[in-house]
Amino acid sequence: MSMLAADPDVLRVGNCSGFYGDRLGAMREMLEGGELDVLTGDYLAELTMLILGRDRMKDPRLGYAKTFVRQLEDCLGLALERGVRIVTNAGGLNPSGLADRLRTLAAERALAPKIAYVDGDDLLERANELGFGAPLTANAYLGAWGIAECLHAGADIVVTGRVTDASVVVGPAAAHFGWGRTDYDQLAGAVVAGHVIECGTQATGGNFAFFTELADLGRPGFPVAEIRRDGSSVITKHAGTGGAVTVDTVAAQLMYEIQDARYAGPDVTARLDSIELTELGPDRVSISAVTGEPPPPRLKVSLNTLGGFRNAMEFVLTGLDIEAKAALAQRQLESWLPARPEELSWTLARLDRPDADTEEQASALLRCVVRDCDPNKVGRAFSSVAVELALASYPGCSFTTLPGNGSPYGVYTPGFVDAALVAHRAVLADGTQRLIAPSSETRELAAVDPVELPKPLPTGETRRVPLGTVALARSGDKGGNANIGVWVRTEAQWRWLVHTLTVERLRRLLPETEAHTITRHVLPNLRAVNFIIEGLLGKGVAYQARFDPQAKGLGEWLRSRHLEIPVELLP
Structure with a gap:
């Protein structure tokens, strides 16, 4: 020792x-x-x-x-x-x-x-x-x-x-x-x-x-x-x-x-x-x-590959007819490209508000992301064409990005290997090498037995407020999957949360998760539920499938969503 x-x-x-x-x-x-x-x-x-x-x-x-x-x-x-x-x-x-x-x-x-x-x-x-x-x-x-x-x-x-x-x-x-x-x-x-x-x-x-x-x-x-x-x-x-x-x-x-x-x-x-x-x-x-x-018995393996090349251009849309302006820019760009990339996706962020006091508050952002194994298809052949729309498209056309070449992106994939096939080695300060044997006793992972849930909270007066009024959350990434852990502080809040925040309710609160497999795990000692949303992040953080590629803000989005919460639980 x-x-x-x-x-x-x-x-x-x-x-x-x-x-x-x-x-x-x-x-x-x-x-x-x-x-x-x-x-x-x-x-x-x-x-x-x-x-x-x-x-x-x-x-x-x-x-x-x-x-x-x-x-x-x-x-x-x-x-x-x-x-x-x-x-x-x-x-x-x-x-x-x-x-x-x-x-x-x-x-x-x-x-x-x-x-x-x-x-x-x-x-x-x-x-x-x-x-x-x-x-x-x-x-x-x-x-x-x-x-x-x-x-x-x-x-x-x-x-x-x-x-x-x-x-x-x-x-x-x-x-x-x-x-x-x-x-x-x-x-x-x-x-x-x-x-x-x-x-x-x-x-x-x-x-x-x-x-x-x-x-x-x-x-x-x-x-x-x-x-x-x-x-x-x-x-x-x-x-x-x-x-x-x-x-x-x-x-x-x-x-x-x-x-x-x-x-x-x-x-x-x-x-x-x-x-x-x-x-x-x-x-x-x-x-x-x-x-x-x-x-x-198996060790997890982190695998990274170069998935291809990626580029993006972001348009600023201001004032009236935002949807029509976005449709025009999309139609023009896609028809002007000399060769269509393997992946081409559009996202319209409606950050604008009516009768805005500032130009920024009157503006929305339209983002186009392209990916391809051929760097030429997503380089200047894409970004310069986008800029060519500046005087030929919707009124007020401008950009937040400059034209440029595409950059390589990576794809993360988890793998598994028998621990006995990995030569875990300690090299001591004097150069001596010592191999570390794998664990002699192992156990296959199995699902945890279902948890007995507490009795639901009796029905009473409710108020429509953000979930985050009573609940805390933390979210993150595991490869292409995202997790959201949600917990509360009191036993009464727990009795409400565990029966209310189901997979079905999560889908309604976060519509972007609708097409994904979601699993909920219950941790009563922490008064917490943890959701795994499979594939929400595409092929991992480097792939940048969404604007929050590591799901850092996913829990805060959930906390901002409104639902009926019993008045007795509110601060």
Whole structure:
């Protein structure tokens, strides 16, 4: 067992990055702001893997998160001075390259940190034999045990490739507490803590539905998880930082990008329906009672391919006859194109209002998006033709975009591979290599037994108001699917919500979901329902099937919709 903290029963794990592009100064803020044992950063997302893949195509030495290097250029000495271990997935597609870059950086500063890395997730060279075709990137989601192995051997910094987001928290906890591979409840507790802090300030008030309740959201502090030996944890933040940690801000992050009550990973399947949240005091929320099950036998694989080329032009339509103006522009452009692209779609956003006081408020936006494998069809042959309409189309014709060439877009596809076929490897600071065996005990994922619902609220007086008057929500993306988690604060509100917000009601409230398969999952401990809307985001975020390609605002759209709510439930 490798102790990472002075306290054998508590490990303080902070986060300083929720995505590639997050606050650059967060690492210094976390190191200077309070006590930490481990500092983690999450830099990888489905879109990020595509970005890093294109970086690697240009320069094989790249493929990692360059902003992490900039952070360590500023903070490496400080982290070593304070004895804080750093664990991050910033290695992306090239963890060994990042480790080499950090060693050079350290030598330039006359520092000697022990730098280890974890790889084996990259399946690109074997993609065809594994049945994945010829993608740009192919990476299995590894777990926490390679990280733990590096920390056991004394690493100060551990960089990884594509591990699950929570693994950068689970690995240090497993190393510190000496957990075994079948300590499922403890591992599941750490997974939940990791899921809460992985997206940085989303746990401390960022993207929070009831944000107007928070006194100080000017610059939210990054979260800290105080993990206990039994797998329970307390979510908090450094004193004096902005934002807040409450049951609802924690619940909001728990609802982000989840599926059903079983949250599967390579080391353990955490039961989200077992979680108990308790507010202990200002900015302190405990997570307890989490139960775990053996992980599934297959690992998820992130596959990115180049889908073709994409371009868009946006017309401004002002004043009267908006629909007729849009129809004319569409008819003209489609007939003037020398060759029709494979995909051509139109969206009319009616942002205009009658008798408007400003020209902007009198205007609507008409957007045309084209995609094709041939870059010529979506390049100037498309955008220049659109501009040619400027003096020949509807009155007041203008554009928000300039003509230009198309740009390549990616397509994300999830895959699965037998864990035994993936060579999970820890490369220690001295160069020693250790292979990490897959879990010996696994369990196929199965649907959770139906939940017994509470009795419906008795019929009474209602008022037609927005759902968000009483309900909070958080939405996000998983490939082409979107999720919306909705929850309420009181038992009476829960009795109303769970019987009211059905799949059928969701379809009526969000007509854009009508053609899609929707599944609802019930999480009574969180007074929450989670909806999975399949295919709403097309082929993933890089495909940009809709103007909100990551479904970030989908939950807020739902909260803005009006329905009859019992008066007794209203604030």
